Amino acid sequence: MDILYLLIPLSAVLVLGILGIFAWALDGGQFDDLEQQAERILDAEDSALDPHQVA
Numbered sequence: 001m002d003i004l005y006l007l008i009p010l011s012a013v014l015v016l017g018i019l020g021i022f023a024w025a026l027d028g029g030q031f032d033d034l035e036q037q038a039e040r041i042l043d044a045e046d047s048a049l050d051p052h053q054v055a
Helices: 004-027 034-042
Strands: none
Touching: none
């Protein structure tokens, strides 16, 4: 039962840390333009492939 005196504050600190990292990612623009990155992968040219991997 005494372990709860340690686990409850540690879990609260962990949640605050996760929320802080998420807020930092939002402020840094991590989630601003998701569509452009998805289209960049689909529109990749074949010349960027390794010539040894081409069938």
